[in-house]
Amino acid sequence: IIDHDILTIINKNTFGKNTVVYGNLPYNIATKILSSLILLKKWPPWYEILILMFQKEVAERILAKEKTRKFNRLAVLANWRFEIKKHFDISNNCFLPKPKVVSTVLSFTPKKDNQFVLKNPKNLEKITRILFSNRRKMINKNFNKLFKAKKLIAKKLKINLSKRPEELSFEMYYKIATEYEKLFK
Template sequence: MLPTLPPLREVIAKYGLSAEKALGQNFLFDGQLLDRIARVPGDLRDASVYEVGPGPGGLTRALLGAGAHVVAVERDRRCLVPLIELTNAFEGRLTVIEGDALEQDEAALVGRGAHIVANLPYNVGTPLLVRWLSDDSWAPWWASLTLMFQKEVAERIVAKPDTDHYGRLAVLAQWRAAPRIAFTVNRAAFVPPPKVTSAIVHIVPTEAPEGVKLPVLERLTAAAFGQRRKMLRQSLKAVPGALEALERLGIEATRRAETLAVADYVALARDLSGAR
């Protein structure tokens, strides 16, 4: 049986909490919406979950209610007391770490096979995503990512070639993982309301293509999309061997970065990885 908890709004009022713009905070109070987020990764009974920026604990409640064991990292000291109260209410299934999420050894905290579920603070969302997608070992330590982003960032993650949102983030997210937008979240659901619509992105790792070195792929996409209005023969000329690789693979050097599929970038990176 789940413990009886006071409404989240009462907790906010009790401790005089307010979302701090400097920390990228926006609080969610809608219990049904929070439960819906917690269902995205699937059955969490007895699963390990890593949460970043729990704030007063709205999503944390939903994850614990779904049966998960949660490790939550929070840098806002104001939120530690209500989170500790949750720790006591759920008999040790919640571990709260005070600190900066960018400085944590997540795998050591929560173990391999954990799900990452978070209403990410907007100011660290993309850096954390890139970090998790850039794991040197693959399959990564995490089993899935269920993350809240601004809708524009979510669209960049799932974008397809020849679209406005397609770029480096799409290639990084898609070359060895499968991202999708689970659903969008209206700005009115937050306190205070952000200026933009948000979206929940769900990402699961897939098999990594053989023979591809991540640093090579990153250098290719940085060069190509760094000058996305130029033809590849211009944007890639600073990458040693790239123009020759285009020719070997039959990719026209007059094309632009956004016209190449993720598989094309993988093929180029494999060719150059082998050459090195």
């Protein structure tokens, strides 16, 4: 058991195999912690599994299905590298002092053989940040922020630029990131 601030040890690979990371994350930085664990350059990572508790609304964002209104960048990032499982909700009555929110426990098992390997995981983070920045608008303008020859790239990837970010699939985001890396080495 290591009782330490996870943000200071995430990038250190000094742990042995079979490391399990578990915890009740501070809700104000839970997505930052998860993003840091997703975006590690070395993959598979130093941990075997993550078992983490989130505010229920955040857990629902992580578990959001593609092509739904709830689909979001955190779901794209998390599903790129993890098999995610919801275990259970925890009532706010189980805590003292009683919080205003319900919690959810999720486990994240790193994917060993990922079909979409990126040289720099932060490229996927950048793409999702840009494309989801105006989530209710078409991706056309934001796609322009990524690619100068947006029509050529869109045609190559068979993307309809009049779609909204939540209308794209997980796979399409990974293909966009792969294409981005080819152009900007």
